[in-house]
Amino acid sequence: MILLFTAQTSGRNMEDATSSNPQSLGFTDKLKSWLSWSWTYICAVWFAMVLTMIYVLRSPLKLQDTLTSASVFLNTLTPKFYVALTGTSSLISGLILIFEWWYFRKYGTSFIEQVSVSHLRPLLGGVESSTATGLFSSVNGEAEPRPSVSECKVWRNPLNLFRGAEYSRYTWVTGKEPLTYYDMNLSAQDHQTFFTGDTQQLKIEDTVMQKAWRERNPQARIRAAYQAIEMNHECAAAYVLLAEEEATTITEAERLFKQALRSAGKDINLLVYIKRRLAMCARKLGRIKEAVKMMRDLMKEFPLLGMLNIHENLLEALLEIQAYADAQAVLAKYDDISLPKSATICYTSALLKARAVSDKFSPEAASRRGLSTAEMNAVEAIHRAVEFNPHVPKYLLEMKSLILPPEHILKRGDSEAVAYAFFHLQHWKRAEGALNLLHCTWEGTFRIIPYPLEKGHLFYPYPGCTETADRELLPSFHEVSVYPKKELPFFILFTAGLCSFTAMLAMLTHQFPELMGVFAKAFFSTLFAPLGFFADKMESFMPSSFWHQLTRI
8 A cells, every 4th residue: 555655646746747847848759759750861861971972982992992802702712602601691590590489489579579679779769659558449439548457467266276185186197287386476475365364463373374375385384384273273274274285185175174164263254265165175076056055155145255256156066057047147147247257257158148059050051041039149149258258269169278277367368268168168068069159150259359459349459468477377388378369570580581591592502503603693793783873873973073072082
């Protein structure tokens, strides 16, 4: 709060200083814009003057003799030299191409382009494009500010797995870490905030647990939890940590959560967290109706905690028992225009509408007779879902391999798509023909969305920061899905062409040295012919006495 207030205060001071002297600011801006505009023309004039002076002073500088000696030297070179020259050029450009391609695959941009924009553009008078204060078009077509922080806000995954019973088992089997350090660090911050109440009234065991959540080593966290339990056998937060990280089965985790529930007292944060995880344990152990009842009771008991997205857990459990009418009732409450959306909301709505028509849907029949009203509603729901998160269909259609979902997700990003498909793919498979309808219609969404993505169709334009955030949330062995698909940067294409061209020249020079020599001479004579023509015209146009006086000067 203090930092936010300071930032707001400094922002107001800057605005006051700016508004107090608008004339000086306007003059400075005009001067900068004039310098930026004139820079190109000044460089062109300077370059033309340099060429003119070189031409005028060609006799005192003995340029003709220098060119003659250079041509004699070049004529004495053997074809092996040209083979080595073109081969070396091909090798260097190939190495640059490999580095550029690796950098593009890892960071999504060209290294040369990034360096050019970062360091050379300011020197040439370029202006950095604003990202945080730019105007974007809303759905209604009205220009409105689009905050860059909220659109890339990271959310807690409502269906996140258990570290000890699920994530750790994956590590034991595959040897791969499914969670990134960034993701686990966010979870540690969540736990510290969620389980630590008033910091002025911390008990000794609470201080130990604060340090435990910050520990990077899992064994150190578990040891700290046992230490807190030794200090106080009713330390609920310690039992929560053991249930999350030490328990190797869901049954064991459920037992520890029940112990934590008995010790939670009246701490609302602890009660909500523990009851939710107990409902998830019941869901994973097959007691789905019990899990549904626990989730409904939790939502009734704490109706103001909608930001925890408990309804997404409820939707998944209802789909598992095929209670489609109850799932539709939940959607009717939470799929509201005034509430934030998620992939679970949008794609569950699409699934329920697709389920009503997918068993009889045929692309050939639809192309002949057209779409019925119910089919049109289903297709529109799919288009809406794909516009919200375009990464999901490839996972549902098994065009990309799934991984374990992260503990945090970015809405509309690849991390959210992984989390949704991991739990809901089975529900789409259970609805006969739903995946077929999705396969036939999902790509049509991109014909509706304007390109480039300056404004959306039903939602705000797709944010451009999702790729960077998803790379932090998802493990390195997963290939992050990128939307819109980035075109290859110019410098990758340029280095690829240069590498291929120089390699071809090296091969041709090695095979046909005499023919390539004739070709090179013809090429350079043609290249410099306009310069010779221009020099002759200047000789005939300007009097010889004028050139004589200039050379004497």
